[in-house]
Amino acid sequence: MAKITLDNLAHSYLPKPSREDDFALKELNLDWADGEAYALLGASGCGKSTLLNIISGLLHPSQGRILFDDHDVTMAPTTQRNIAQVFQFPVVYDTMTVRDNLAFPLRNRGADPAYIAARVQQIAAMIGMESTLDRKARALTADAKQKISLGRGMVREDVNALLFDEPLTVIDPHMKWELRTQLKSLHHEFGHTMIYVTHDQTEALTFADKVVVMFDGRVVQMGTPQELFETPEHTFVGYFIGSPGMNLLDAEISGDKAVLAGTEISLGKGFGTLSGKVELGVRPEFTSLTSGDVGLPVTIKRVEDVGRHKIVRADFQGTPVNVIAKEGAEISPDMNRIVFDPAGVNVYADSWRVAPKVA
């Protein structure tokens, strides 16, 4: 296992990049700690695959260095990086048995047969395939094949890192739960450094110790799931994480007061005087409906019952606002105001979070 350092790294697919816009991956410095599980989260085209390809050695960066345990591997080919990779679609030798598929990476490196037998058995138990070890891979379902890919990725204990590129895309929702839980226990048990690329926030948040959120070629935040939920550093993180994402409302702020389309509310903490585009960001989970004169006036447009809670779609002076209400909550027609839980209010200037002033 290794610590991975990205030092001053940037990449452009153009031969002579001159402006920042030319870079698919903007300059970044990042340390990935040994033994942690990371998720790389973002929409298509945000640069997450570019970054993964640089880490795996499929792509050499136009600028900067990549270090494994302080050892420069920037120009080293994939084969010398000692990493295991699992892709979106299963990569399995159809004519081999499950056992031989799992043993393949160990046999390739000339490991001791007794060790191989024991290790394959251990991995098979983890992925729940002990009873199918002697079957040919060909006859198995896509789910089972992807389990083999995951197991084979995990079979070597001496890899520097394990890279997963959208590994659960082809898997049914119920099986996703099972596989993700297995991955999580595998990480708990073996402590590999893991990097998991996905566009699915649930996968990213539930899998990772830390999530790296990318937007437009830039890492906009690296944090624990709780940090991303409670204090998104960029409005994109607020929008991208959460279903629905964070409510964003134009505001004028001075001190601990915010004025939103003519209505003043107290923020409970001071922010000084802000310039640029100032917005208040509040997640639907911290927003509640009420009736009376307190709070922001809204009109309810639609109530969606999504089972474990309700999503109320409302309108505040032309800006859509979402509220999450409890499963059994009554949404009565006289509810015409929203109020915010002060603990969940964040302030943004030109899309970046402004920390409140310490009193």
Add this chain to the structure above:
Amino acid sequence: MSLVLEGVSKVVNGLTHIHPTDLELKSGTMNVLLGPTSAGKTSLMRLMAGLDAPNTGKVIWNGKDVTGMRVQDRRVAMVYQQFINYPSMTVYDNIASPMRLLKQSSKQIDTAVKKAADMMKLSPFLDRKPLELSGGQQQRCALARALVKDAGLVLLDEPLANLDYKLREELRAEIPKIFEEAGSIFVYATTEPEEALLLGGNTATMWEGRITQFGLTPIVYRQPINATTARVFSDPPMNFLNITKSGESLAFGDDQTTAAAGAFAGLLDGDYLAGFRPNHLELDKPAASAMKFSAKLQVTEITGSETFVHLDHHGDNWVGLIHGIKNLKIGADLTVFLDPSLVYIFAEDGTSIAPASYATAA
């Protein structure tokens, strides 16, 4: 308008893809087919469209038997998981293509194309080729083409499955609005329970070639008529345990017994299957009457505002979704609670005996 399936079935190479199925869909409704891969969703849609002929049964459209009628002769539109557009045509021409086939006037076409493009937020891209668009825009183009066709029956087969999560969320919110206006019969296949709930309308849960229940989406979710429907319509999966009722007490097969209160009081003595949803499991005792279980904690997952706990309860795998961030020790014994009014009771064969009492209260 209505579409009626009467005892429709399909067998391919000796394998039953669809068991005899009855279903009635009305105009202006959104109907979700929910089930895992190979439950029969696509097979059923192909029978509805007339792309495949059923082995038995009839397809009736507006009271007229259309079984065996070619799909070209029916007003049907279909959108697939893979974005299908004509790569050499502009977005405008792609959207216009079904109307041109019907030889409509260019003025009619122009009006319809612009309206559909506007709904699908494609107006700025009408001169582009599909491959110059993002994945989401390409799928919007395919959806717009389905819309202008003015089809009575629109079939959407996992149309958002290949899109990014966030984009899916946005299109999913738009689709019901668009289709409410259009007035056709919409059928939408998905593997995801949450998608069915967000789309609303009606849901038919499917499992191994059968519709296990059909009704208003929230009703099917809250009052499943059998354990299979409950299982299909839950993500994270519903938790199950075997219970035995004898006299005043309930046993859970783990040496624990509790008083047979609430819905359990009226049960005849015997063995049952109990089911409950992950979000109803609690770490703090909610009420004096709550049932208590001890289980081993296997894994926790933190979503940012909630914690998933994966539990081993005497060999049964359970998932709990707990509000807030909980740092718990893996491998530890954990005591969890459940309000009996949130428990579904099924007979051993899976037939519902009593839906959870909370679900029928509203």
